[in-house]
Amino acid sequence: MKIAILGYGKMGKIIEKIATDRKHEIVLKIDVTNQDELTTENLQKADVAIEFSTPGTVLDHIDACFKAKVPVIVGTTGWYGHLQRLKDECEQNGTTMLYASNFSVGVNIFFHINKMLAKLMNNYPYYDVQVEEIHHTQKLDSPSGTAITIAEGIVDELDNKKEWVNILSTDGTEGLADTIKADQLLIESFRIENVPGTHTVVYDSEVDSIEFKHTAHNRNGFALGAVLAAEWVQGKKGFYSAKDMFNFSL
Numbered sequence: 001m002k003i004a005i006l007g008y009g010k011m012g013k014i015i016e017k018i019a020t021d022r023k024h025e026i027v028l029k030i031d032v033t034n035q036d037e038l039t040t041e042n043l044q045k046a047d048v049a050i051e052f053s054t055p056g057t058v059l060d061h062i063d064a065c066f067k068a069k070v071p072v073i074v075g076t077t078g079w080y081g082h083l084q085r086l087k088d089e090c091e092q093n094g095t096t097m098l099y100a101s102n103f104s105v106g107v108n109i110f111f112h113i114n115k116m117l118a119k120l121m122n123n124y125p126y127y128d129v130q131v132e133e134i135h136h137t138q139k140l141d142s143p144s145g146t147a148i149t150i151a152e153g154i155v156d157e158l159d160n161k162k163e164w165v166n167i168l169s170t171d172g173t174e175g176l177a178d179t180i181k182a183d184q185l186l187i188e189s190f191r192i193e194n195v196p197g198t199h200t201v202v203y204d205s206e207v208d209s210i211e212f213k214h215t216a217h218n219r220n221g222f223a224l225g226a227v228l229a230a231e232w233v234q235g236k237k238g239f240y241s242a243k244d245m246f247n248f249s250l
């Protein structure tokens, strides 16, 4: 498979290594220094594009792929409110996109069990629930896309939570958690040097706590999942998510 890499940072570089190990060829790499090379002609040299850049650039990259009719795998987070337009465009124009807030197998298993657990916890309303996420200090968005997917899973399943709210914990936010209403789900974000991504769901009661946690040890799982998505999407038309690709069942 011939692959275009859009965004050649921490993720783009690992994706290049994993893709070439799997015998794919990188035919285009776009970063801030060579935006002028993001042409329809260059994109059409690829069977698929993999996009991990920034919230400010991702939409231009997706639109360029749609224009070139090249399937695009999108991992960039922090750009919400545009998904419906992109889904509609895929349906109307026969273009192809797969978006996931997190491509790792482990986190997608976590997403699945998180919803099952939230549904179960309706029977135990004396537990309150909170989501915590920790990432490296270069991360531009908060909460993480993964934390949002986890929180949406809980809000979908747990009757007493109606929406999520976020606090980015830095000095001076002490006590802010006390302003959260009972039907709001708190996502607390922490930024600590060199953390690839840790997500925890905590159900807390007066007598005990239940903690459900995923810890990424490095970025390889995210990158492998994105390359697997690029392989999976070949020959498909329309809008997909990681859920379609993993299709977990018991």
Ligand SMILES: NC(=O)C1=CN([C@@H]2O[C@H](COP(=O)(O)OP(=O)(O)OC[C@H]3O[C@@H](n4cnc5c(N)ncnc54)[C@H](OP(=O)(O)O)[C@@H]3O)[C@@H](O)[C@H]2O)C=CC1
Pocket: 006, 007, 008, 009, 010, 011, 012, 030, 031, 032, 033, 035, 052, 053, 054, 055, 057, 074, 075, 076, 077, 078, 100, 101, 102, 103, 104, 138, 222
């Ligand atoms: N879905 C998932 O599984 C995962 C998603 N992510 C998300 O992926 C995104 C990228 O993460 P990461 O690789 O760690 O971030 P990096 O900051 O390391 O990489 C982003 C890259 O995008 C480049 N860039 C900036 N502006 C442009 C532009 N105009 N055109 C092309 N490239 C540009 C940056 O260039 P420069 O360095 O020169 O500024 C940089 O190389 C983030 O949104 C992150 O949240 C991350 C991991 C997993």
Ligand SMILES: O=C(O)C1=N[C@H](C(=O)O)C[C@H](O)C1
Pocket: 077, 101, 102, 135, 139, 143, 144, 145, 146, 147, 196, 197, 198, 222
């Ligand atoms: O920025 C990151 O690094 C990550 N971003 C994604 C997110 O926002 O959830 C996925 C992963 O946690 C790493």
